[in-house]
Amino acid sequence: MSVPRTKNSVPNWIEVPYPHLEYSLVSFPRKHVLLVTINRPEYRNCLPVEATIELGALWKWYDSEPELRCAVITGAGDQAFCAGMDLKQRLDILKTNEVALEYPHGGFGGMSNRTGKKPIVVACNGHAHGGGMEMILNADVIFASPNADFRLPEAIRGVSALAGALPRCMVLFGNHRTMDIVLTGRILTLKEAVDWGFVKEVVPQDKLVQRAVDYAAEIASLAPDSVIISRLAAREAWETGISRATMRGQELWAENMLKSKNASEGLAAYREKRDPKWFPSHI
CATH class of the missing domain: 1.10.12 (Lyase 2-enoyl-coa Hydratase; Chain  A, domain 2)
Incomplete structure (x- = not known):
């Protein structure tokens, strides 16, 4: 799905326009705050290779733009934050023996292995599976809606979560919890995610993005x-x-x-x- 860039979406306090985006939307809900919305809701916001490359470029721009201080990322709709990579595209690549476009240095979604300079807050509006979970494992703070859940189902698909999730799970959750979720591919429930210290706060769906933006604005108000x-x-x-x-x-x-x-x-x-x-x- 191709999403046109919104016209006149860059406020005058931004020094350099952001890179062109086809699969995500950008807005600036508060001074110094960037809001990124993955915009493929009919595909559970899964990301083809091209989408993850453009997000990598966007995060580089975000880090280099002096007037931006904190970012929020969410998914369009109320079902999924991101269901991971576009598996149909990945299968096509394997079948045709085409060389896949390389992911950016920051990994899946430009986030899963990103260090970057500035914080990214997640408003997880539903499922975060596969690469979607790998992205938010490396985010800085996570807010989630009541229908959110998390999963690394790669073992079920014949692949592995090699975009940064495995060592980060080990650091965050410890050995036995990590083995439980990565060896079975089971869903990590929202209650578990809160109990394990992964999710900061559960917020009603209709207030989720605003809560994350307010939190980002609090960070952006600091030095x-x-x-x-x-x-x-x-x-x-x-x-x-x-x-x-x-x-x-x-x-x-x-x-x-x-x-x-x-x-x-x-x-x-x-x-x-x-x-x-x-x-x-x-x-």
């Missing part, structure tokens, strides 16, 4: 350099382990952060008992 650096320093544990991550955070970011205009502004605002006026981040 942008501090959000970027705190996120990156914390996420180093994904790659290096806790003790090394702490050291690398100090080595890579602490000095530059303390020398930034936003650090000076935040401290001055505190001393002067006023609200800070943050500068765009160019980290």
Whole structure:
């Protein structure tokens, strides 16, 4: 399905227009907040290769746009956030021996192996299966509707969840829970996802996106350099382990952060008992 880009959708505070999109929609519901909607509801928002490539380009643009500070991603409709890759397209590729277009460096949906600079909040509006679950396993905060559930069904399909999900599940859930869901391909229920600390909050479907946008706006109201650096320093544990991550955070970011205009502004605002006026981040 091809979705035309909405005209006049870029506010004047955005410095560089976003890349062309065929399979997702972009809007800017609040200052400094990006909202991305996967727009293939009749296909449960599954992503063909081309869709994941364009999302990879979009996330790169998001990280480079100084006026954007937090993003929200959701799916169109009320049934599925993302059902994963377009399996019919994948079968066609296998049958014809065509070389598949390569996924972006960030992995499936440009997210499953993304490090990036800025946070992505998920408004999970239904099923997040396969690649859809791999995407949100690597997101920063997850809100979900009451009908949401999660699944890595790859073993049922004759493949494996190799877009980043397996090590992230191990870090998030531990060995036995991870083995339970990846070896059986069973559905992880919403109650389990909440109990396991995966989902932050369950929100009624009609209020889900607004809740996620409000939360993103809260993040966007804070010092942008501090959000970027705190996120990156914390996420180093994904790659290096806790003790090394702490050291690398100090080595890579602490000095530059303390020398930034936003650090000076935040401290001055505190001393002067006023609200800070943050500068765009160019980290």
